Amino acid sequence: MFGQELETGSVRMERMLLLTFHAPVEDIDRIVGAVIEITPLTMGSYDSNAYQSATGIERYRPLEGAAAGPETDLRKRPGVVAVSFELPADRQLAGRVIEAIFQTHSYQEPVIRLHEILASRSKGLDDSANRNRWWNTTGDWKKANSPSGTGGSET
Numbered sequence: 001m002f003g004q005e006l007e008t009g010s011v012r013m014e015r016m017l018l019l020t021f022h023a024p025v026e027d028i029d030r031i032v033g034a035v036i037e038i039t040p041l042t043m044g045s046y047d048s049n050a051y052q053s054a055t056g057i058e059r060y061r062p063l064e065g066a067a068a069g070p071e072t073d074l075r076k077r078p079g080v081v082a083v084s085f086e087l088p089a090d091r092q093l094a095g096r097v098i099e100a101i102f103q104t105h106s107y108q109e110p111v112i113r114l115h116e117i118l119a120s121r122s123k124g125l126d127d128s129a130n131r132n133r134w135w136n137t138t139g140d141w142k143k144a145n146s147p148s149g150t151g152g153s154e155t
Contacts, residue, residue: 006118010125012119017094021101022111025055028032028083034100039093040086042124050085067108084120 006013025032030049040047058080062071087094094114102110127133 004034010123012123014121015086015089016117017089018084018093018115018117018119019081019087019097020113020115021105022058022080022082023107023125024077025079025081025107027104027106028052031101031104032083035085036106038096038100039087041087043086043108044124050083055079055081058061086117089116106152 005015007098017025019126035041035050041049043049047051054079055078059088060073060077062068064070087097098112098114128136130136
């Protein structure tokens with residue numbers, strides 16, 4: 001669509017892969033942990049970057065060949081989330097991550113989607129005067145929720 005990259009004064013859009021998978025909420029830490037063993041999910045000065053949706057209801061009906069055997073009734077499983085994260089546009093890395101998700105997932109047919117995208121990366125400009133940045137306001141959620149009120153070390 002835009003070729004390899006797109007740039008603005010503050011942001012560089014890079015070609016990346018967006019991987020999304022669905023799983024029961026209780027499986028997420030195990031699955032994401034397996035992914036992070038392969039790649040740190042780095043974005044700028046941060047790692048372990050992933051998005052987890054609110055829980056929803058997954059609908060399905062097992063057919064012939066399903067591990068549970070075929071069923072006539074539609075199943076509705078609450079507590080399922082979507083998790084997404086970005087990966088470098090590297091086919092071998094994506095394959096290793098997909099295999100790790102498959103091996104640590106509790107489903108016979110995990111829902112895994114992979115899309116090519118352009119993803120933003122900050123150019124690291126000085127934001128010390130930008131009043132919209134959380135670190136320049138009094139609304140810092142990390143400090144407000146910290147037991148000491150200081151938020152501890154910044155990562």
